[in-house]
Amino acid sequence: MAIDAERGGQLVLDLTRVVKLLRAVNISVPRFDDAVEASAHPLMFALHDGPARVTDLAARVHTDVSVVSRQVSQLETRGLITKVPDPDDGRANLVTLTPAGTELVTRVFDRSGEWMARLLEDWTPDQTxxxxxxxxxLADSLHTELRTLTTAEENR
Structure with a gap:
C-alpha cells in the first residue's frame, strides 16, 4: 500500500535535515588529503569501480561534465588519477586511479566506515x-525518477 502525502512530506523534511547535517559534518571533518576536496570523493569512488571517460564519470556521479573535468584535472595534478588511451577508441582517454589514488580511496572508505559505525553504535545489526x-x-527509486525526468526533458 502506498504512503499518503502527509507521510511523504514528513520524509522530505527528514531527508532534507539529514542532507544538511551531512553537509555540515562534511565541512567540519578533517580532510584525508589537504589538496583533495571532499566533493571529489564520489568521483574517486566511481573510479574505484573501474576506469571511465569523463562523460561517463559525470553520469556515474550525477554531476555536470565541466565539474568532473575540473576535478579530474585537480586529481591528476595531485597524482591520484591518470589518463590512459581508451583501447576501444584511440582518440579518447579513460581516467583511472593511480596506486596513490587507490590508497586514498581505501583510507577514505575505511575511516568513513569507522565513523558510521561510531555514529550508529547504539543500532543493532538488524536495524542497520x-x-x-x-x-x-530509495536510491533505486530516485534513479528511476531521474531517468524518467531526463527522458521527458529530452523528448521536449
Missing part, C-alpha cells in the same frame, strides 16, 4: 541492515 536495504531501495 534494514536501514541499508531501505536506503538502497
Amino acid at each position: 541492515d534494514t536501514f541499508s536495504s531501505n536506503l538502497g531501495r
Whole structure:
C-alpha cells in the first residue's frame, strides 16, 4: 500500500535535515588529503569501480561534465588519477586511479566506515541492515525518477 502525502512530506523534511547535517559534518571533518576536496570523493569512488571517460564519470556521479573535468584535472595534478588511451577508441582517454589514488580511496572508505559505525553504535545489526536495504531501495527509486525526468526533458 502506498504512503499518503502527509507521510511523504514528513520524509522530505527528514531527508532534507539529514542532507544538511551531512553537509555540515562534511565541512567540519578533517580532510584525508589537504589538496583533495571532499566533493571529489564520489568521483574517486566511481573510479574505484573501474576506469571511465569523463562523460561517463559525470553520469556515474550525477554531476555536470565541466565539474568532473575540473576535478579530474585537480586529481591528476595531485597524482591520484591518470589518463590512459581508451583501447576501444584511440582518440579518447579513460581516467583511472593511480596506486596513490587507490590508497586514498581505501583510507577514505575505511575511516568513513569507522565513523558510521561510531555514529550508529547504539543500532543493532538488524536495524542497520534494514536501514541499508531501505536506503538502497530509495536510491533505486530516485534513479528511476531521474531517468524518467531526463527522458521527458529530452523528448521536449
